[in-house]
């Protein structure tokens with residue numbers, strides 16, 4: 788027997804399904820767009836180090852292009868002072884001439900990356916990067932770059948002096964014998980980033 792009810796309902800059902808399918812498509816598209824938007828925010832945020840991330844050790848880039856020969860630049864990294872000294876040829880020439888007065892001239896007992904375990908304790912002898920923290924009890928040593936300073940004696944070669952308990956370090960941060968500081972000043976990880984820039988907190992790539 789002919790079913791008139793089915794014949795009447797058939798087109799209407801198709802219309803409803805098509806409309807429902809379009810609605811679902813729009814809803815899915817919107818949901819997808821919102822999802823991408825929410826996913827994008829944390830992704831972008833991860834590229835911008837927060838103050839907290841910096842305090843925990845995010846690398847710090849320094850412009851050294853205007854640092855004069857013989858001058859020192861100070862910045863902070865991981866809450867500690869980092870110094871960059873641009874050594875003159877005369878300063879570099881003193882390195883290696885007073886090893887017999889130093890406690891650890893080859894930096895065997897001291898902390899520095901492998902690429903800074905050399906006479907200059909540096910990637911490039913011209914630039915000395917070091918933590919400005921005395922290895923005795925953590926005071927801040929002072930720069931005393933001029934040789935023969937009255938306070939430090941005629942044989943003073945230039946370097947760093949910690950007034951807290953009298954520790955002395957040469958122009959590569961190497962500690963003198965007979966002072967309270969046990970080891971050389973620490974050299975942090977760093978790398979050169981093109982001309983005139985240093986990044987503290989990132990290791991120098993090995994060069995063959």
Ligand code: FES
Nearest residue numbers: 921923924949952
């Ligand atoms: S903290 Fe520098 S000598 Fe004691």
